[in-house]
Amino acid sequence: MANLRSVLHAWRESEAAKKGVELFRVLPNSAIDEIVRAMPKTKEELTAIKGIKEAKYNQYGAAILNMVKEGGGAETPKAAFGQKPDEITAISYIVDGMVLPKPKEERMLYSVSTYLDIVNRELWRMRATVKGEVTSFKEQGKAVYFSLRDAEDGSMLSVFMWMSDFALAGITLAEGLEVILEGRSEIYKPSGRFSFRAETIELVGEGAFQKAYNELKKKLELEGLFAPERKRQLKEHPIRIGLVTSRSGAVIHDFLNNLGRFGYHVVFVDSRVEGAGAVKDILAALTLLESKDIDVLVLVRGGGSLESLQAFNNEHVVRKVATFPAVTICAIGHDKDVPLVQLVADYAPSTPTATTILLNASWEHTIHELQTLSRGLIVRFEQDVWRMQDALRTVSGELETRLDVLIQPFRLLITSFNDSVLLLARQLSSKKDELHYSSKTLLEQYRQQRRFVLEALASAARSVQQNDPLRQLKLGYSILTHGGKVVRSIADIAVGQSFDARLSDGTLVVETKEKHPINDK
Amino acid sequence: MPKSTANITEMMKKLRAITEWFESQEEIDVEKGIEKVKEGAELIKASKERLKELENEFEDVKKKLGDND
Numbered sequence: 001m002a003n004l005r006s007v008l009h010a011w012r013e014s015e016a017a018k019k020g021v022e023l024f025r026v027l028p029n030s031a032i033d034e035i036v037r038a039m040p041k042t043k044e045e046l047t048a049i050k051g052i053k054e055a056k057y058n059q060y061g062a063a064i065l066n067m068v069k070e071g072g073g074a075e076t077p078k079a080a081f082g083q084k085p086d087e088i089t090a091i092s093y094i095v096d097g098m099v100l101p102k103p104k105e106e107r108m109l110y111s112v113s114t115y116l117d118i119v120n121r122e123l124w125r126m127r128a129t130v131k132g133e134v135t136s137f138k139e140q141g142k143a144v145y146f147s148l149r150d151a152e153d154g155s156m157l158s159v160f161m162w163m164s165d166f167a168l169a170g171i172t173l174a175e176g177l178e179v180i181l182e183g184r185s186e187i188y189k190p191s192g193r194f195s196f197r198a199e200t201i202e203l204v205g206e207g208a209f210q211k212a213y214n215e216l217k218k219k220l221e222l223e224g225l226f227a228p229e230r231k232r233q234l235k236e237h238p239i240r241i242g243l244v245t246s247r248s249g250a251v252i253h254d255f256l257n258n259l260g261r262f263g264y265h266v267v268f269v270d271s272r273v274e275g276a277g278a279v280k281d282i283l284a285a286l287t288l289l290e291s292k293d294i295d296v297l298v299l300v301r302g303g304g305s306l307e308s309l310q311a312f313n314n315e316h317v318v319r320k321v322a323t324f325p326a327v328t329i330c331a332i333g334h335d336k337d338v339p340l341v342q343l344v345a346d347y348a349p350s351t352p353t354a355t356t357i358l359l360n361a362s363w364e365h366t367i368h369e370l371q372t373l374s375r376g377l378i379v380r381f382e383q384d385v386w387r388m389q390d391a392l393r394t395v396s397g398e399l400e401t402r403l404d405v406l407i408q409p410f411r412l413l414i415t416s417f418n419d420s421v422l423l424l425a426r427q428l429s430s431k432k433d434e435l436h437y438s439s440k441t442l443l444e445q446y447r448q449q450r451r452f453v454l455e456a457l458a459s460a461a462r463s464v465q466q467n468d469p470l471r472q473l474k475l476g477y478s479i480l481t482h483g484g485k486v487v488r489s490i491a492d493i494a495v496g497q498s499f500d501a502r503l504s505d506g507t508l509v510v511e512t513k514e515k516h517p518i519n520d521k
Numbered sequence: 522m523p524k525s526t527a528n529i530t531e532m533m534k535k536l537r538a539i540t541e542w543f544e545s546q547e548e549i550d551v552e553k554g555i556e557k558v559k560e561g562a563e564l565i566k567a568s569k570e571r572l573k574e575l576e577n578e579f580e581d582v583k584k585k586l587g588d589n590d
Contacts, residue, residue, distance in 0.1 A: 237530045256579070263575030269582050281584075288584045366533055367572060373536055374565040377543070381558045384549040 003121070007067050008032045010124045010184075014197075015060070017162040020142050027051065027060070039068055070117065116189050123185045130157065130196065131204060134177045139163070146173065148181065148196070160188075161198040168279055169201045170315035171212055178204040182277060202276035202310060209306045213313050213337055220315075225322050226343045232327045234347065235295055236362045242289040242297045242326065243268045244282060251302050251352050258356035262363040267292055273301040278311035286320045296327045296359070299341065300352045303333025312339035321345055331355045473504035490515050532568045536561060 008027070015026045031051035040046040046065060047057050110118070132148035135156075139145075144166045148157040159181060173179070181198040188195060203209055220226065241259075245252050247270040256266070269285040272278040282299070289297060299321065301312070311317055312332050321328050322344040330345035331352055342348035349355045465471070469479060480487040482499040493499055493512050501508040539561045543554070 236533075259577065261575060261577055262572070264577045266577065266579045267582055268579060269584050271584075284584045288582060292582075363572075366529065366568070369533070370536075370565055370568055370572075373540065373561070374569075377536075377539065377558060377561045377565070380540075380543050381554050384543075384546075384554060385551065388549070388551065 004067065005032060005036050006124060007070075007121055008035060008064070010121075011063065011067060014186075017142075017164070020164065027056075027064075035064065035068060040065065041068070070114075113189060116187050116192075120186050120189075123187070127182070127184050129180060129182045131178065131180045132157065134173050134179055135175060137173045137175070144173075148179070151178070158193070158195045159198050160186075160195045161201065165199055166201060168283075168314070168316055169276060170216065171201065171203055173201075177208065180204055180276070200276040200279070202307075205307075209310060209313075210337075213306060213340070216313065216315055216318070217340055217343070220318065220340060220344070225318075230322075230344075232346045234327050234329075234358065234362075237262075237366065238295040238327075238359055238362070239263060240265045240267065240292075240294040240296075241359065242292060242294040243300075244271050244285045244289065244298070245300045246271065246273045249273075249302065251300050255298070255300055255352040255356060258353045260356070260360040260363060262360065264359075267294060273311065274304070274308055276310060279314045279317055282311055282317050283320055286317075286324060290325055294326050296329060297321075297324055298329050298331075298355055298359075299345070300331045300355060301333065303335070305335065306337055309334060309339050312341045313337075317341060318344055329355050329358060470504065473502065478503050490517060529568055529571050532564045532571075536564050536568070539564075 009032065012023055012026045012032070016023045019026070028051050031049055034049045034051075035046075038045065038049060040049065043057060043061060043065075046052055046061060047054065052061075052064075130148060132150055135147045135149050137144065137146035142163045144161045144163060146159050146161075148159050149155070161181075161183075180202050181196065182200045183196055183198040185194065185196045187193065203212060224230070239262075241264055243252075243255070243266050245255070247268075252268075259266070267289065269288055271281040271285040273282070286297070299312075301309075306313070309332060312330075318340045321330065321341045327347070328345040329347040329349065330339070330341045331349045331354060332339040332342055333351065334342075338348070347355075347358055349358055469477075473479070479502040480499050481502065482493055482497070485492070487493055487499055495512045495515055498509055498511050501510050539557050542557060543549075546554075
């Protein structure tokens with residue numbers, strides 16, 4: 001079905017160009033996909049497809065059904081050409097698309113229109129890039145017409161180009177200028193004229209590019225598009241990055257590898273970045289990203305000559321970047337002349353790696369700042385607290401000094417009181433010693449006195465013993481008593497009278513017989 | 522993801538405000554200072570954790586020349 005799809009795409013492209021509208025306005029991609037899938041044969045089947053309503057049917061219905069019929073015809077060759085294909089031919093239909101089956105028996109008769117359609121479809125498959133000199137250039141309405149002349153043998157190719165595509169190239173054509181065209185050929189059915197329908201046009205040669213570059217640069221500069229005050233500041237901690245570059249090539253890897261891990265969300269749109277064809281691609285990518293919520297647009301590619309970088313010096317691309325809603329970073333490797341997109345971009349680092357450094361900067365700064373802060377915040381507060389502690393110490397020291405002055409008399413009192421108590425204690429202690437000493441003396445004196453008394457008593461006892469009358473009685477003495485009275489004189493007793501004589505072992509009762517006084521005086 | 526980054530940016534803003542507060546104080550209010558230090562420490566911790574979690578995402582968007590994107 002590749003052929004039907006291609007046919008529909010080609011048809012849509014020319015319809016859109018004729019009407020000067022965007023492709024989806026003729027038929028959205030989804031509708032084309034659906035037509036290829038459903039192969040509608042009737043109005044009902046066609047209008048059942050989303051995106052094709054009554055109005056669209058009235059405009060394009062017949063053409064679409066016709067294309068489906070022809071495209072589908074190739075799929076069922078039996079119906080179209082009355083011939084049952086073997087398996088190999090069936091496969092070749094699918095692989096090659098519009099290979100014309102050769103009728104073996106019947107001669108095929110085409111109407112002019114159908115034949116041209118078939119030829120045009122064949123031509124459509126032959127996309128080519130052609131180089132030559134411009135001649136007989138003219139603008140007419142929505143298109144430009146000119147011829148391309150072979151510089152060697154003067155062969156001519158008539159060229160048709162939609163004004164919109166031509167304007168995109170941003171070049172001015174002059175007689176004899178060498179250009180490179182990219183596109184397909186077609187026979188214009190109303191006139192039968194063969195022409196090359198160019199999609200892109202680019203100038204050949206450094207000189208031409210240099211001239212175009214200088215002119216555009218001067219023009220944009222005059223408009224103030226490069227002014228420093230136009231530059232916007234990249235926000236802190238960018239996250240959503242719209243990335244436009246080629247999927248193939250080292251640049252995207254350099255960029256992604258050096259992009260730090262900071263939770264970036266990269267919205268990537270693959271785009272050609274080489275040659276004139278890159279212009280459409282980049283513009284489409286930028287248009288797509290304009291509607292996305294992104295913090296920053298990154299447009300990168302590796303180095304190249306002025307010629308290979310022409311898309312980045314294209315007026316449309318440059319203006320699109322200049323008016324892009326988000327902050328723009330363009331890193332386009334270059335030799336001498338700075339690509340104009342770099343001049344209008346908010347940032348123009350030299351390499352993809354430098355771009356990542358720019359994007360990472362605020363993140364890395366934050367990490368560093370966090371480290372400093374996590375130390376600094378505490379230290380700062382600590383210092384404050386220390387300072388306060390110092391102040392407190394000073395104040396409390398002063399208070400102490402003042403208090404000292406107040407307390408001093410009391411302190412003196414206490415000291416003298418303590419001294420007195422000490423003195424008293426000492427005195428008491430000495431009294432105690434004294435008492436102790438004197439009590440000892442007293443005891444001694446008492447003991448001595450007692451000894452003296454005892455000795456006196458003993459001597460008295462001895463003398464009493466010596467003078468005991470009973471002792472005298474034992475020695476032979478006796479005590480005479482009369483009427484209870486001791487008889488000391490002979491006068492005390494009359495002769496004849498009795499008296500008691502006390503001896504040591506008893507008493508004798510004696511009678512006086514005579515008296516004999518003693519005269520010894 | 523954009524929500525969490527807003528957080529980092531927000532948290533950094535708050536942290537810077539705290540630093541400025543400390544710098545602007547002639548005579549420090551200890552009670553408030555403790556509060557700020559506590560808040561700051563929490564913000565630092567949260568920010569560091571947030572940074573650790575961050576992973577990049579890659580979204581490959583196809584542009585369709587014929588679609589109304």
